[in-house]
């Protein structure tokens with residue numbers, strides 16, 4: 168029960184920090200704080216974490232049985248002996264390269280798209296919209312990215328730091344802010360960069376798949392970050408049910 172209180176506290180912390188930021192530097196000033204679908208996204212924020220933690224722990228344990236022997240203990244000890252910051256940056260790189268291809272796959276596989284489209288369904292972007300994700304989407308993403316991290320020997324501290332960084336950054340890149348970040352926008356994912364991934368504009372379809380490192384899209388030919396333009400509209404062409412349970416069931420519904 169304690170954990171749910173913690174999650175409620177984190178929700179209020181984000182609300183207290185992000186709401187003034189979005190008011191002061193709004194990309195879309197007309198957008199309401201309590202926009203359509205905010206209640207569903209609050210439930211995603213509060214509940215998904217527990218499903219994701221439980222589901223990914225089980226899946227990672229199963230996968231590790233097959234994976235642990237792939238990397239030698241000497242190599243693992245070498246990785247773990249590196250300074251914390253170096254490990255952290257390496258972990259971001261490993262997760263993002265694998266995550267990039269997993270994310271591209273979710274946009275081409277019909278079943279994975281049904282799961283992933285829950286995340287793409289908000290028609291208005293703000294920090295809370297980033298919480299709308301089907302737990303299976305995140306469980307699969309963690310399984311394919313964290314198992315290699317474990318196998319390579321990264322320490323618990325690196326995982327912990329990555330989880331905190333990833334959670335904050337995931338919400339920030341959805342926020343309704345107009346910052347541009349100069350050349351940094353090609354190095355670290357920003358709201359401007361990730362908003363294009365959610366856009367319905369034809370020229371931005373299947374672009375900007377990286378989670379943290381936009382230059383991966385540049386390397387693999389899927390980058391879209393025009394200088395003086397912003398997305399016209401967000402969302403998906405399929406209808407998405409508005410409620411939390413309906414969204415959880417959506418990938419398994421018959422139509």
Ligand SMILES: [Zn+2]
Nearest residue numbers: 270283287364
């Ligand atoms: Zn996507």
Ligand SMILES: [Zn+2]
Nearest residue numbers: 286341361365
């Ligand atoms: Zn997103």
